[in-house]
Amino acid sequence: MTDTAKSARIQPFSAPKGVPDYVPPTSADFHAVRSTFETVIHNSGYGHIELPVFEETGLFARGVGESTDVVSKEMYTFNDRGGRSVTLRPEGTAGVMRAVIEHNLDRGQLPVKLTYSGPFFRYERPQAGRYRQLQQVGVEAIGVDDPALDAEVVCLADRCYRALGLTGYRLELTSLGDSTCRPEYRRKLQDFLFALPLDEETRRRAEINPLRVLDDKRPEIREMLDDAPLMPDHLSPEAREHFETVTGLLDDMGVEYTLNPRLVRGLDYYTKTCFEFVHDGLGAQSGIGGGGRYDGLMAQLGGQDLSGIGFGLGVDRTLLALEAEGVSATEGRRVDIYGVPMGHEAKRRLAVVIDRLRRAGVSADMAYGDRGLKGAMKGADRAGARYALVMGEQELADGTVVLRDLTTRDQHEVSLEDVVLTVRSALGVVPR
Numbered sequence: 420m421t422d423t424a425k426s427a428r429i430q431p432f433s434a435p436k437g438v439p440d441y442v443p444p445t446s447a448d449f450h451a452v453r454s455t456f457e458t459v460i461h462n463s464g465y466g467h468i469e470l471p472v473f474e475e476t477g478l479f480a481r482g483v484g485e486s487t488d489v490v491s492k493e494m495y496t497f498n499d500r501g502g503r504s505v506t507l508r509p510e511g512t513a514g515v516m517r518a519v520i521e522h523n524l525d526r527g528q529l530p531v532k533l534t535y536s537g538p539f540f541r542y543e544r545p546q547a548g549r550y551r552q553l554q555q556v557g558v559e560a561i562g563v564d565d566p567a568l569d570a571e572v573v574c575l576a577d578r579c580y581r582a583l584g585l586t587g588y589r590l591e592l593t594s595l596g597d598s599t600c601r602p603e604y605r606r607k608l609q610d611f612l613f614a615l616p617l618d619e620e621t622r623r624r625a626e627i628n629p630l631r632v633l634d635d636k637r638p639e640i641r642e643m644l645d646d647a648p649l650m651p652d653h654l655s656p657e658a659r660e661h662f663e664t665v666t667g668l669l670d671d672m673g674v675e676y677t678l679n680p681r682l683v684r685g686l687d688y689y690t691k692t693c694f695e696f697v698h699d700g701l702g703a704q705s706g707i708g709g710g711g712r713y714d715g716l717m718a719q720l721g722g723q724d725l726s727g728i729g730f731g732l733g734v735d736r737t738l739l740a741l742e743a744e745g746v747s748a749t750e751g752r753r754v755d756i757y758g759v760p761m762g763h764e765a766k767r768r769l770a771v772v773i774d775r776l777r778r779a780g781v782s783a784d785m786a787y788g789d790r791g792l793k794g795a796m797k798g799a800d801r802a803g804a805r806y807a808l809v810m811g812e813q814e815l816a817d818g819t820v821v822l823r824d825l826t827t828r829d830q831h832e833v834s835l836e837d838v839v840l841t842v843r844s845a846l847g848v849v850p851r
């Protein structure tokens with residue numbers, strides 16, 4: 420038996436449970452979602468921050484909160500070979516804070532506006548839209564407690580989804596109060612909860628973080644919570660004014676939202692403005708993004724007492740939301756131009772034309788290997804190209820190429836000198 424035959428019997432590997440792969444053609448949409456988010460965010464003055472994928476475990480325990488599911492049940496934590504406890508980042512905000520403090524970014528111009536994207540890790544029970552490796556694009560605007568900044572951040576998230584053509588989502592918004600009113604509200608809520616016949620675990624949760632109980636999905640608990648005191652009814656005048664300025668600005672910007680006084684997020688650091696984008700086409704895992712303000716986080720991580728606000732947009736779930744709406748971020752297009760050479764010499768010549776197009780900013784690919792006209796045209800279709808550039812013996816002799824519109828099937832000859840200009844104008848690319 421040959422080595423290849425032997426290896427054919429080896430069981431192939433699969434990706435770890437709950438970890439999605441993105442391969443063509445879906446990967447083009449994945450990439451388009453992420454880069455659309457990044458472009459919209461960069462246009463609003465956010466600088467890029469590249470963070471480590473793992474950090475000291477204590478950072479998340481202290482930053483995200485010991486009582487959260489994320490910290491208590493879902494972290495990928497292990498000792499490295501030096502015996503230090505490290506954790507694969509479950510979210511981005513704590514790491515950004517750590518880096519801002521470590522590099523003294525909070526001692527310069529404020530607010531510090533940063534954006535990041537990449538994978539995060541949560542050991543959750545996998546299901547549709549809930550993964551153990553999830554992808555986010557996020558922003559954090561740190562150091563200024565200004566409701567206008569809250570409005571910018573919320574509006575920015577909305578613009579990210581709109582830029583993709585997504586429409587079937589709603590923005591839920593509330594205020595979680597601040598140090599002038601949250602402690603008193605917390606006591607009121609606890610008094611209410613402790614008077615209920617709660618099971619042991621829920622009672623414990625009410626002791627550690629009573630707000631989380633409001634998020635309980637069990638119908639028998641929900642029923643008991645109908646008359647629970649709600650934060651928006653107990654805001655101090657300062658916190659109320661802050662929130663009303665935010666909603667007023669969102670109204671002026673034309674950002675639609677629904678007030679949800681029971682909105683609770685899965686991370687402990689939130690104060691004041693808090694929001695979530697929910698898509699109804701996704702089933703149980705309907706949160707496509709969310710965020711909020713966090714007053715005490717920086718001080719809690721050993722930095723100055725500065726506030727911040729940010730969001731994390733879920734790339735995986737946004738992709739599912741686009742699918743649910745039947746919208747494609749790329750319309751299946753991998754490239755605009757596809758080269759179809761007939762014969763060896765034409766291939767050499769066309770490869771140079773394709774390179775010239777790419778250098779001129781046109782996305783282009785071509786058929787490789789010895790494929791006939793039919794096979795190569797199929798390649799153009801699969802790439803979702805708008806035009807094919809066909810070169811056979813005649814065109815080779817004439818120093819031309821045939822530009823074929825793959826939708827209308829119209830075609831005409833173009834000289835090799837003019838091909839870049841002609842293609843760019845056919846695609847509507849503005850000349851440089």
Ligand code: HAM
Pocket residue numbers: 509510511512541543548549550551552553554555557558559684685686706707708709710711728729730731732733734735736
């Ligand atoms: P988060 O709500 O935990 O917030 O996550 C943000 C988004 O990531 C969610 O709305 C969801 O779309 C996506 N996501 C979360 N977990 C999963 C999962 N298991 N599978 C697929 N997608 C998931 C944060 O992480 C905060 N750091 C956001 C933030 C930034 N707040 C302030 N600044």
